[in-house]
Amino acid sequence: MNLSPETLVSFLNGLPPELMLGAELVVCFGAVLAMARLFGAAGLYVYIAVAVIGANMQVLKAVDFAIYGHPVALGTVLFASSYLATDILAEHWGRAAARTGIMIGFAAFLLWTVLLVLTLGYAPLTPEAAGEDMAWALPVQGHLQALFLPQPAFFVAGMCAYLASQLCDVWLFDRIRRLTGERRLWLRNNASTMVSALIDNAVFSVLAWVVFAPEPLGWEPLVFTYILGTYGLRLAVALLDTPFMYLSTWAVRTRTSPGPGVPA
Template sequence: MNEVLWISFAITDLCIALMLYRFFGRIGLFAVIVFNLLICNLQVIKTVELFGLTTTLGNILYAGVFLATDMLSEFYGKREAQKGVLLGFITLVLMTAYMQVALHFSPAADDFAQPHLEAIFGFLPRIAVASMLAYITSQMHDVWAFHFWKEKTNGRMLWLRNNASTLVSQLLDSTIFCLVAFYGIFPTPVLVEILATTVIFKAIVSVMDTPFIYLARRVHAALPENAH
């Protein structure tokens, strides 16, 4: 069931990104970046087995962030893509800070949520630091590489700049995140397996998003702001 659920989840998330873009334009893409980034930083705490390999949950939603960033780059330019990256970064910082403050409130005598919140968000600072370092590095590289390949190909071969920028950026992201977040927590063999499988599964979703960015081009042309 994990494998079926994973594939279904990936397709659904990519479809939702297109739907939000269709109804809200570039604001919808900013929403995809913020929402996916926050949720995947919660899901990444959970490890699952897919195709006999151990990996972290959250790979799907993080790949959706790259799709939204590439769509901003393609349709609105480097500056708007960088704005989306910074918006996601600031939101992650604020969520981490706010939840740490929430944990310092003394719970009521009949409160049941505190231990559960501590279990999730008590571990979050390390996850958040790892995510922030990985996110800002990989996303800024993604925006740069996307436009580098766009210039090299004179605006042709959308599939090439979409995959060439994202695959390398995903490798940077996974390496930085796994080493900072999980070093010393998991045994080295498990850490290596998580890193390898994270790269593999993110790469699969990145390739899966290629037809979606071509569909996004049609959606872009149909938006009222671009109608002729």
């Protein structure tokens, strides 16, 4: 059996997008719990960094779902899972730990951007220098540029939206917890995520696709594809992450100690 990456991608392309979305949701939310159980707060910090970088790459791809009349940009599930991670940090380690996770995500994306600039800064191979043995490397510069050239604008837009929405999420989560105590975990988890998700969608979409875009989008695709299109999905994801939020209590209390020097 041919198990090459091309074969796997071709197989996945043949699946309904809704099925792929469900699989991504299970993988992302399950990974949040696994990282919390295995590594505690440190594992969630790592997950947030990966989710922020990955979501800002996924957003370059739009997919046509049968349940919605407009193409929808990806990145929603992966980025939404970072809210689950920060809510778990706020619930079990406190507001300060959640804010630390947010700033680690910001620093990770900043460092990733700097490293990509340095990578692209190296002059690419010429066909003469590459020869036959290194001919495979000739398209790499173009592939990296296709992924990265939108990133400077996305970085500013994404980080403005990320900081505004995530800090709002943690603040609102903490305020509801102060009012309800240990009760109504579902309320603080869902309410904080739903409000902050709308802030994130609106800020990012306006900055990335209008303010910083060489060819600004019209208001119809901006609103229906990028703001409301993904917001409806994020509302559904926020509700679906509630069982994982409750499972986080089990994950945190039963995990193995990560060892000295790692936050518990």
